[in-house]
Amino acid sequence: MTSAEDVMPFCICGCGGKTKGGSFIPGHDAKLKSILIKGVLEQTKVEALETLTPDECLVVLEERGWTKFLDKARDVASRPKKERRAASKEKNTSEAWDEYTRFKQAGERLKAIDRYYMKDTKLTLTKKNIGAVLDLSDEALKKITQEELDEL
Numbered sequence: 001m002t003s004a005e006d007v008m009p010f011c012i013c014g015c016g017g018k019t020k021g022g023s024f025i026p027g028h029d030a031k032l033k034s035i036l037i038k039g040v041l042e043q044t045k046v047e048a049l050e051t052l053t054p055d056e057c058l059v060v061l062e063e064r065g066w067t068k069f070l071d072k073a074r075d076v077a078s079r080p081k082k083e084r085r086a087a088s089k090e091k092n093t094s095e096a097w098d099e100y101t102r103f104k105q106a107g108e109r110l111k112a113i114d115r116y117y118m119k120d121t122k123l124t125l126t127k128k129n130i131g132a133v134l135d136l137s138d139e140a141l142k143k144i145t146q147e148e149l150d151e152l
């Protein structure tokens with residue numbers, strides 16, 4: 001006895017499911033697409049309805065007019081470099097933020113001992129002397145000259 005299900009075709013993606021007459025269970029075309037793309041990009045055999053070699057994957061992609069998705073995936077696969085750049089940019093941003101925070105803290109210390117505004121006793125903060133400003137005791141910071149500070 002044949003049930004309706006027996007004549008329903010298997011979904012091409014290889015999931016083992018049956019379609020209602022089409023090639024795919026809804027949404028599984030995307031699944032096959034990514035399986036095929038993986039096969040080509042990683043040059044590996046993949047399992048769909050049958051085992052496909054990278055070349056066969058490419059053929060199916062071409063047959064289905066999916067090569068533009070392959071191109072896009074290739075593009076994404078070549079992107080780690082860009083992402084690394086973005087990540088390092090992010091790192092730079094956080095370093096800049098740390099530096100800004102330290103600068104601000106050092107400025108607060110100088111303000112607290114009146115060496116931030118006062119013209120004659122003003123200490124100028126530089127990237128180099130921030131660490132010293134943050135480390136010195138108030139006493140030392142009150143007495144230190146710009147030259148001494150910059151040499152620390």
Ligand SMILES: [Zn+2]
Nearest residue numbers: 011013015028
């Ligand atoms: Zn499927």
